[in-house]
C-alpha cells in the first residue's frame with residue numbers, strides 16, 4: 001500500500017507543525033482518499049513523476065472536476081517499473097536546488113479567470129509544470145468548480161470554487177506519506193478571479209464558514225491552511241466593491257452610465273459617498289500603525305483624510321519605482337521629467353521635483369482620468385440588471401442574483417429619486433435586491449454568508465482568530481486596470497499587515513489587468529519569490 005511504501009512523513013514537519021486546524025470535518029472512510037503509490041507515471045526526458053485524475057474528495061459533487069494532478073521532481077523518488085507504464089515509488093533523499101522531499105514547496109495554481117472553475121488536468125504536459133517542477137517544487141493542479149459549472153443545483157457558485165481548492169489541499173496534506181513536499185510550504189497562486197480565490201484561501205485556513213461545505217464533499221479531515229498566497233490583480237471584497245469602484249474611479253467620469261441626468265449617475269455618486277462609512281469600519285492601519293480613515297471634503301464625497309493620502313502615496317510610490325526601472329528614452333520622453341510633464345498634460349495632477357528627482361501624484365481625479373478610467377458600468381460587481389460576472393458567482397445555479405447588502409441599501413435610500421431620472425426601470429427596485437439577498441443555497445446559507453466567506457477582509461477582521469492566516473504574501477496589480485478599484489488591493493495589503501503577515505506588495509505603473517510585474521517574467525518572479 002502507499003503507506004507501506006513511503007515514509008516521507010518521518011522526514012518532514014507535516015501535520016504537527018502546521019497551523020492548528022480549527023475544523024473537525026470527519027475523516028472519510030479509510031482508503032477513500034489514499035493516493036496509490038503504485039500508480040505513478042514517469043517522464044524520463046524531464047525526470048518527473050506524475051499522476052493525473054486523482055479524485056480528492058470522498059463524495060464528489062462534480063466528479064469530473066474534483067480531481068487533481070500531481071507532478072513530482074524525479075529526485076524525490078526511487079522507482080520500480082511495474083512493467084505496464086506505471087511505477088511504484090519509494091522515498092529518495094535526492095535534492096533539487098537544495099530542496100528535498102521533506103522540504104520542497106507544494107504549489108497550487110488557481111487559474112480561474114472570471115471566477116470560472118479550473119478544469120481537471122486531462123493529460124500530463126511538461127510545459128505546464130516545467131518552471132515549478134524544474135525548480136524542485138511539487139506541482140498540484142486541482143480541478144475546481146466555478147461559474148463555468150454553475151447548474152441548477154448550485155454546483156459552481158461561491159463558495160464551491162474555494163471549497164474544492166481547500167479539499168484538494170486537505171487531500172495533499174492527508175497523503176503526506178505518498179506525496180513529497182513540505183505541508184508547511186503550501187503556496188497558492190493566481191490572477192484576477194484566481195488571485196481573489198487565492199486571497200480567500202490564504203486568509204481562511206480551516207475557517208468555520210467552510211466546514212459544512214467541506215463535510216458535504218467528504219473532504220479529508222486535515223487542515224487547509226497554507227503558507228503563502230501569491231495574487232495578481234485580486235478581484236475581491238465583492239460585497240463593497242460597487243462603492244469602492246465609484247469612490248476610486250466612477251466619481252471622476254461623466255459618460256455612459258455616469259452621464260448627467262441618468263439615475264445611474266446619481267447611484268454612482270451615492271455609492272461613492274457610501275464608501276467612507278465602509279472604509280472607516282475596516283479599522284485599517286498604515287505601515288507606521290496610524291489609522292487610515294476618510295473624512296469629508298468639499299465634493300460631498302469623502303476625498304480627504306489619511307486614507308486618501310495613503311492612496312495618493314501608493315500611486316506616487318508606483319510612479320517613482322517605474323521611473324527608476326524604466327530605461328529612457330521611453331514613450332517619446334528623453335528623461336523622467338519629460339515623461340511626467342507629458343503624463344500631466346498641464347493639468348497639475350502629477351508633478352516632478354528636479355531637486356529630489358521624485359514625482360508626486362497630487363490628485364486622484366487627475367490620475368483616474370489619465371490612467372484608470374472606469375471600464376465597467378455603475379454597479380460594477382452587483383450589476384443593476386444582475387449582468388455582472390459576480391452576479392453569476394453569487395447566483396443560484398445558472399440564475400444570476402443580487403448579492404451585496406451595501407448595494408441594496410444605497411438603492412433603497414435613493415430609489416424615490418432614481419425613479420424620476422433617465423433609465424430607471426421597475427426591475428431596479430430595492431425590493432428586487434432584497435428578495436435575492438434572502439435566497440439560500442443547498443446548505444441553507446444566504447448571500448451575506450457566502451459574500452463573507454469569499455471576502456479576505458472578513459477573515460482578517462479583528463477577533464476572527466479561529467482560522468489560520470498564511471504568513472507570506474506577494475501581491476502585484478496593474479494600476480491602469482478598470483476591473484476593480486485600487487482600494488481593493490491596498491486594503492487587502494493593509495489588513496494583512498495589520499494581522500502580522502509579511503506582504504511583498506506593489507502596484508505596477510502603466511500596466512493593466514494582467515499578471516502584472518514591475519520587471520521580468522511573472523512565472524520566473526513567482527518561482528524566485530517562492531524559493
Ligand code: DHB
Nearest residue numbers: 113114115192193235483
Ligand atoms: C476577472 C475580471 C473581472 O473584471 C471580474 O470582475 C472578475 C474576474 C478575471 O479576469 O478573472
